[in-house]
Amino acid sequence: MQVQPMAAEKLSQAAPQADAAIAIDDVTLRFVTPDGHMMTAIRDFTMTVARGEFACVVGPTGCGKSTTLNLVTGLLRPTTGNVRVMGTPVTDISRDIGFVFQADALFPWRTALANIEYALEVRGVAKAERTATARHLLSLFGLAGFEDRFPNQLSGGMQQRVAIARALASNPEVLLMDEPFAALDQQTRELLQGELLRIWGKINTTVIFVTHSIDEAIFLADRVVVMTARPGAVKEIIDIDLPRPRDGDIRASAEFNLYRARVWDVLRDEVNKAQKDWTLSPAFSH
Numbered sequence: 001m002q003v004q005p006m007a008a009e010k011l012s013q014a015a016p017q018a019d020a021a022i023a024i025d026d027v028t029l030r031f032v033t034p035d036g037h038m039m040t041a042i043r044d045f046t047m048t049v050a051r052g053e054f055a056c057v058v059g060p061t062g063c064g065k066s067t068t069l070n071l072v073t074g075l076l077r078p079t080t081g082n083v084r085v086m087g088t089p090v091t092d093i094s095r096d097i098g099f100v101f102q103a104d105a106l107f108p109w110r111t112a113l114a115n116i117e118y119a120l121e122v123r124g125v126a127k128a129e130r131t132a133t134a135r136h137l138l139s140l141f142g143l144a145g146f147e148d149r150f151p152n153q154l155s156g157g158m159q160q161r162v163a164i165a166r167a168l169a170s171n172p173e174v175l176l177m178d179e180p181f182a183a184l185d186q187q188t189r190e191l192l193q194g195e196l197l198r199i200w201g202k203i204n205t206t207v208i209f210v211t212h213s214i215d216e217a218i219f220l221a222d223r224v225v226v227m228t229a230r231p232g233a234v235k236e237i238i239d240i241d242l243p244r245p246r247d248g249d250i251r252a253s254a255e256f257n258l259y260r261a262r263v264w265d266v267l268r269d270e271v272n273k274a275q276k277d278w279t280l281s282p283a284f285s286h
Helices: 008-014 065-073 112-121 127-140 156-168 186-203 214-220 248-252 254-280
Strands: 022-032 038-049 054-058 080-085 097-100 174-178 206-210 223-227 234-239
Touching: 022 065, 038 065, 038 234, 054 065, 054 214, 065 080, 065 097, 065 174, 065 206, 097 156, 112 127, 112 156, 127 156, 156 174, 156 186, 186 214, 214 248, 214 254, 223 254, 234 254, 248 254
Parallel strands: 054 206, 054 223, 097 174, 174 206
Antiparallel strands: 022 038, 022 080, 223 234
């Protein structure tokens, strides 16, 4: 199989903005740093994600990957350009979006079951329904029997399973994931990648997954979006034409290694540039 790069324009053609789950249109974000300097976090950023697509975003530290997710959630507003989710301009935090952070962010005083129920509790869902939903999600993630455990009684991988289940409890149309497996050991990380794909295959939610790991991005994604060093923009989008469902054996395939080399070839110069920028100005945003 020949691996071909996908130009940034092609993503918009594959997922027209009018029909896209997520459309980021020519967005620039500037802000004033604590020392009074104007900083451009991302510039002229355009990306669309089709409904039901799994897109991974990679880029050097400080390029604006997390900032991009915060623009989609409505936590940040662009200086110029616009962001739409399911065709609607983002003007506030949307309940149609689920978010999973690098840290699991579970409530330590709530059990696994109660943590998942919380996502429905704040929406006014009746107790019986939210309990049934939470139990179903725990079962899907292989956590049946752990309903009454508190976060400190769960392993790191189990905690992240609960965090993802909580994000999915309200059946969001879009799931944003900001390096959710970065703090886990490699074995647990690979297991959870497989679990995530298994669940995603059942629910068909649109996903944007931010990661520093090229292997993780290739294993998970339909397309990998490579960002430039700050100010962040889309450098290239690479279509990942690997069969689904995927299992761990695919990582050893020749096709997988070709994609790994291709993504790194696109990313290498941006990482080098970001490292030079860090030596001059270490205090810019991830």
